[in-house]
Amino acid sequence: MTAAGTCPAPLSVPLPTVPGVRPARREDAAELAALSGPFARSGALRERPVSLYAAHADEFLVVRASGGPVEGAVGLRVHPGGSGPVGVVYNFCVAGHRQGFGVGAGLLRAVLDRARDRSLDALFTATIGSGRLFLRHGFAPTAAHLAPPAWTRSLDPRRGARILARPL
Template identity: 65%
Template sequence: MTTATSSPAPPARVLRAPAPSVRFGLAEDAAELAQLSRPFVRSGALRERPVSLYAAQAADFLVAVGPGGRLEGCVGLCVYPAGPAGCGAPAGVLYNFCVAGRQQGCGVGAVLLRTALTRARALSLGALFTATTGGGRLFQRYGFTSTAACLAPRPWAESLDPRRNARILARAV
């Protein structure tokens, strides 16, 4: 009689969805951008913006597109010129950063943030700023730290609603 020992089963393969592709936003994405942002507006994490504003600012957005063509996430990147008398490099502000609930935790936010950083470098920005009402862990993993509003582009810093109690984060590009 021969006894065979069982060999361990091969490790289970984790099937991952393909990474979304990222492209620039288009005016025709406006309604879907507004819909994607709506849950975050309801929670107080984002400001409400009309569809017309998304259409007008579509070129600011990087959008993550899933295999079915559906938007899975977005982030706006607004560029502000150098300070008075050309002092300092232009700076960027990341805004309206959101990922569809069904895609949270799947790397969509990281793909968008890496793409935004690459775009900021291509635009020769000196720094990137953002405001968050959440913990900001994703931003911190990519080198963002808390900063003072006086260091951010003035028009943007002055537009922040103090009632939202958002933290300002920044990182050098």
């Protein structure tokens, strides 16, 4: 959505399918916390305890290399919206050694599919980085008042995050 409240048309950019993307399970919680730790220490993500990952495991998708650890993760939380439910994409991270190999794009494809399956009207996310991956795939900067209020109240204004949205 733009600041004026309109949504630009999503780009028709094909996203790669990444083998190993699956819903997270409670037993993945410690690995989700470990994967997210470096991003939290850098300020890119919020620090979350293992117990929170376990309690909200059903919101996460993960990528695990065959027989290896979790190498990427993304959360999707559903919120009521003005005309229908919307989603918030959060805790999106990919292990450093897997960045640049399509893991993040594959996770984004999977979370978009999950959002469509749940008949969400739009997705929102916040980023303190460039947001290039989101921007390449139909997200656009939007005003905070257009995002779910319960979520925007939890954003720390000192972090200077940009809010991005994508219609579905």
